[in-house]
Amino acid sequence: MLEVKDGQCGLCAHFGETHAPTAQLTKIRQQHEAPETLLDDCGHPRHASLHLKVTPIAKCDGFEPAKAA
Ligand code: SF4
Numbered sequence: 001m002l003e004v005k006d007g008q009c010g011l012c013a014h015f016g017e018t019h020a021p022t023a024q025l026t027k028i029r030q031q032h033e034a035p036e037t038l039l040d041d042c043g044h045p046r047h048a049s050l051h052l053k054v055t056p057i058a059k060c061d062g063f064e065p066a067k068a069a
Contacts, residue, residue: 001033002057006065009042010034010056013066017043028056029068 004010010028018041028034034056042052044062 002036002055004028004032004034004056007059007063008056009040009054009058009060009063011066012042012059012062013064014042014044014047014062015054015056015066016040018048029066 009015011032016022016025024038025040038056039053040056042048042054042060044052044060046062047060
C-alpha cells in the first residue's frame, strides 16, 4: 500500500470524479492508503477531455480536497 498525503490525487475531489464513487475510493480518503497498482480518471475540467489517468500519489495544482465520506 502507498501512503497518500494531502495534495495528492487520492485525496482530491477530482480523482475518480467521472464515475460513481466506489468503496475503494471512500476507503482511500478515510485511511490515506491506496494500492500501488491503482489508476483512476482525473475529472478536473482542464484534464477530463484528455482522459488523464493518475495514480493516488500523483498531484497537480488543480488539487481540491475531497470530503472524506
Ligand atoms: S491530477 Fe490534479 S486535479 Fe486531477 S486528481 Fe490529481 S490533484 Fe486532482
